[in-house]
Amino acid sequence: MEEQTNIQKNNGKKSTGMLILIAVLAVVVIGVIIWGVGAVKEAHQEKILKEKQRTEFEAQLDSLMAIHNKIKVEYGQLSDSLAMKDSIIQARAREIKKMMNYKWEYYKIKKKLRALQKIAQGYVMQMDSLYTVNHALTKENHQIKEVLQQEKQKNAQLQSEKQQLKQKVEQASILHxxxxxxxxxxxxxxxxxxxxxxxxxxxxxxxxxxxxxxxxxxxxxxxxxxxxxxxxxxxxxxxxxxxxxxxxxxxxxxxxxxxxxxxxxxxxxxxxxxxxxxxxxxxxxxxxxxxxxxxxxxxxxxxxxx
Structure with a gap:
């Protein structure tokens, strides 16, 4: 009788252990599921963030290049003198676009974009400087032309007066x-x-x-x-x-x-x-x-x- 009782006690302990193990496993599974759902959600949010960042960078890059190209058109032939700097800007823009499409490195792209913005700003400053110098030279050239034109007019006037005087002298020297x-x-x-x-x-x-x-x-x-x-x-x-x-x-x-x-x-x-x-x-x-x-x-x- 005592032996039967011991057997029942042992069976009861085994059942309790099994229940505890099942409970622990259930907790682990639930934890894994919760972690998995969180990880998926986090990955999705990270993807959305990356896409948002990509869109922002693309907008910044497109805006920067649109302004740059507009400046080139506005300055016309004057921009030919900065063709080398323009080619550098175009090459770096292509490099950044390629990184955004095939290799996502947020801080690297951001750094390169900022560097490109500085180069573009330098391009504008140099272009403004060239325009100022060219405008001054054009103005000076215009003034020189005006002075030359005035001198030509004076010379023409003097020649006309000289010719008139010569004609008067010739007329006066005619024998009668x-x-x-x-x-x-x-x-x-x-x-x-x-x-x-x-x-x-x-x-x-x-x-x-x-x-x-x-x-x-x-x-x-x-x-x-x-x-x-x-x-x-x-x-x-x-x-x-x-x-x-x-x-x-x-x-x-x-x-x-x-x-x-x-x-x-x-x-x-x-x-x-x-x-x-x-x-x-x-x-x-x-x-x-x-x-x-x-x-x-x-x-x-x-x-x-x-």
């Missing part, structure tokens, strides 16, 4: 004539000269005038040319040879008579004659006489023959 006397002359067999107004009796035509005094004109030898035109405007010439011609304002003209005088700024009388050749025909009517010196017509007169 007066007291014209144009006479048709008949030379007798005895060699005497007599005035005539009959075409058939004309042996020569004399043109006499006075050259006026002119203190401005250069003294020295002056060549006077006379052209006598018939009523039909044909010029009475000594010969058709080019030898009896002269240049007048770029044109070659035949002359009727020529004489070189020594002009000394005082009034002087001058006479020239056109000798008629036996083969030359004269016509009744009004003859026009023009006197030339240099590139100027210095006198005009007429002669009427019948």
């Amino acid at each position: 004539t007066y007291n014209f006397e144009v006479t048709a002359v008949h030379v007798t067999g005895a060699g005497r000269e007599r005035k005539t107004d009959k075409v058939r009796r004309v042996s020569k035509i004399k043109v006499c005038f006075t050259v006026a005094s002119n203190a401005v004109a250069l003294p020295g030898n002056r060549t006077i040319y006379v052209r006598i035109a018939r009523p039909d405007k044909k010029i009475l010439v000594i010969s058709d040879s080019e030898k009896y011609s002269f240049m007048f304002n770029g044109k070659r003209l035949q002359y009727s008579a020529k004489k070189t005088i020594n002009y000394q700024n005082k009034a002087m009388d001058v006479c020239l004659s056109w000798p008629r050749r036996s083969t030359q025909e004269l016509k009744p009517g009004l003859y026009h006489v023009d006197v030339f010196e240099g590139n100027y017509t210095i006198g005009q007169a007429t002669l009427k023959l019948r």
